[in-house]
Amino acid sequence: MEHIGRSSFQPGPAREIFIVDDDSSVCDALKLLLGVEGFGCRVFRDAESFLEALDHENPLCVVMDVQMPGYSGLEVLRILKARHFEAPVFMMSGRSDIAMAVEAMKTGAYDFIEKPFAAGMMIERIRAAVAAQTARDCGRVDGIPQFAEARLLTARERDVLSLIAKGASNKEAGRRLGISPRTIEVHRARIMDKLGAKNAADLMRIVLMNAGPKTRGQSAPEDMVAAD
Known part of the structure; x- marks a missing residue:
């Protein structure tokens, strides 16, 4: 071993x-x-x-x-x-x-x-x-905004969306949550489906429309457009 x-x-x-x-x-x-x-x-x-x-x-x-x-x-x-x-x-x-x-x-x-x-x-x-x-x-993981559609997401999907919306790449989000980049991609696809997002830009629009000031000031991470 x-x-x-x-x-x-x-x-x-x-x-x-x-x-x-x-x-x-x-x-x-x-x-x-x-x-x-x-x-x-x-x-x-x-x-x-x-x-x-x-x-x-x-x-x-x-x-x-x-x-x-x-x-x-x-x-x-x-x-x-x-x-x-x-x-x-x-x-x-x-x-x-x-x-x-x-x-x-x-x-x-x-x-x-x-x-x-x-x-x-x-x-x-x-x-x-x-x-x-x-x-x-312990309440130390930042959540995503409490908009109506967010209630459709599981706790894990909310964690993934929160990290990606803040600029984390698939690899970074995977390391933070203890899951593989491919698993992040699976979660992201399900998030887009549940929120009715047609593409990565549409998903960011949904999040930013309901986000606080900190999230609004960020741009879409690269891996929202193309996976790592």
């Missing part, structure tokens, strides 16, 4: 990362990797036991496989979406399937990671996701 610098973040014992995967080798590797980083972990070998645990506990984030016996990862995502579950959910799959990744994102996944994954990449994305979620919980 490659060496990863220890994170300065130390989650409390009541907030653990939940790992949901029927593959014991993957669970063991993730638990060891995250444990070295100072994260507490709980392992679930099936979706049913994971969902039951959510009745009593609130995880820091969730790392879940797509293919599992019983409920699949996508079915679990639909259940979590109906429950308005807010913690970041990372989906994993050994299949490189763009359609599956898009479906997972549409259903509420925070990010989609292909197996086998690099230890450094996994840790960095989880660190960033946890930091972003903690900031949101």
Whole structure:
């Protein structure tokens, strides 16, 4: 396993990362990797036991496989979406399937990671996701204006739109939120669809019309016109 610098973040014992995967080798590797980083972990070998645990506990984030016996990862995502579950959910799959990744994102996944994954990449994305979620919980992530159409967006889509509207590139927004640039692109496409924006310039017009003074003074970032 490659060496990863220890994170300065130390989650409390009541907030653990939940790992949901029927593959014991993957669970063991993730638990060891995250444990070295100072994260507490709980392992679930099936979706049913994971969902039951959510009745009593609130995880820091969730790392879940797509293919599992019983409920699949996508079915679990639909259940979590109906429950308005807010913690970041990372989906994993050994299949490189763009359609599956898009479906997972549409259903509420925070990010989609292909197996086998690099230890450094996994840790960095989880660190960033946890930091972003903690900031949101503490009210330290700037939101976008409270215009009517904004209510159609998920919390993650609002975060993405807020960063892009302030000039962040796909890569910068991805680093801030702990997700990949391609995932940012998926979120951006869904934002445009929900807000009825015909193109990037139209999306910026919608935001700027409802923005405060700070946002109005900014121009559209380059990657609103062309992806990185």
